[in-house]
Amino acid sequence: MPARSTRPVDSLDDDDYPAYTMGRAAAMLGTTPAFLRSLDEHRLITPLRSEGGHRRYSRYQLRIAARARELVDAGTPVQSACRIVILEDQLEEAQRINEELRAQAQRRTSA
Incomplete structure (x- = not known):
């Protein structure tokens, strides 16, 4: 796996980068901060916490919250x-x- 660059632009492509505040995340999802807290x-x-203790959400977390x-x-x-989302x-x-595992087994049997 290639090493991650530390350029600021790279965080824009990172699904796990905590870019969104609670208010922004709630607005994007059309819900309330209370829903996100639940x-x-x-x-x-x-969510990750900023140095000031504020919740920060990633795009990946927002997709889960949307589901x-x-x-x-x-x-x-x-x-x-x-529970359903976790099981999914x-x-x-x-x-x-x-x-x-199937692909690995297929490669072994065809080799």
Whole structure:
């Protein structure tokens, strides 16, 4: 894996860079700061903190929060929505690993 550059522009491409304040994140999602705090309380997303202690969110975290909001808007309780999103993420990761293992096995049998 190539070493990450420390140029400021690189953080613009980093999905994990905590670029958004709570207010901006809430506005982008069309929700309230309280909703974002509830996702933190249910351990769906854990925003990084600025030196002043303010929550900062990454694009990746905002995508997760948006999925949770979709579920909540459809009538799912917040706690259940958080669990669903966590399970969806775990399933996606397991499927990715499974595909990698299948590809490795395929390469070994065709070699």
